[in-house]
Amino acid sequence: MTSKSITFITENPFDKKPRKKHPRLSAEKISKYLSMSQAEACHHLGVSLSTLKRRFYELNMGKWPCKKTRSKSSKSYISTIINKTMKDEKDLSELSSCCVDWLVVFSSI
Structure with missing residues (x-):
């Protein structure tokens, strides 16, 4: 009669792997x-x-x-924002002058 032994190899999947040395x-x-x-x-x-x-x-x-x-695209993006801001300021000044005209008309009524 021969005896057989069984060996179980268990590895913990949560064991840390050794770090790669740089x-x-x-x-x-x-x-x-x-x-x-x-x-x-x-x-x-x-x-x-x-x-x-x-x-x-x-x-x-x-x-x-x-x-x-900086890349060209970021420079063009910045110039686009500046141009849009200037346009918005121009539109705002035109709107304010229009409002003043309306106020003059309504105050005379």
């Missing part, structure tokens, strides 16, 4: 990408944006120097 970001590595936006730099470095930001501030490097440039 390459250590040094000030020298980060400084190569300061001319880019943060999104471009994190893509080239192979890390997430939050990892790049956290490491940048841990190294006391201040604020990210690359400024985001």
Whole structure:
């Protein structure tokens, strides 16, 4: 008679997976990408944006120097809003002059 043993392997699906280790970001590595936006730099470095930001501030490097440039569409959107505001102000001034004329007419009656 042979004895058979049964082994159950149980895995907890809620166990945390080990974190992926990112390459250590040094000030020298980060400084190569300061001319880019943060999104471009994190893509080239192979890390997430939050990892790049956290490491940048841990190294006391201040604020990210690359400024985001505005696209043509945002500039045209701003000019559209300005033009609409100016048109609304013109319409409002015409309306107020019309109201004054009506007040003069009604006050004389």
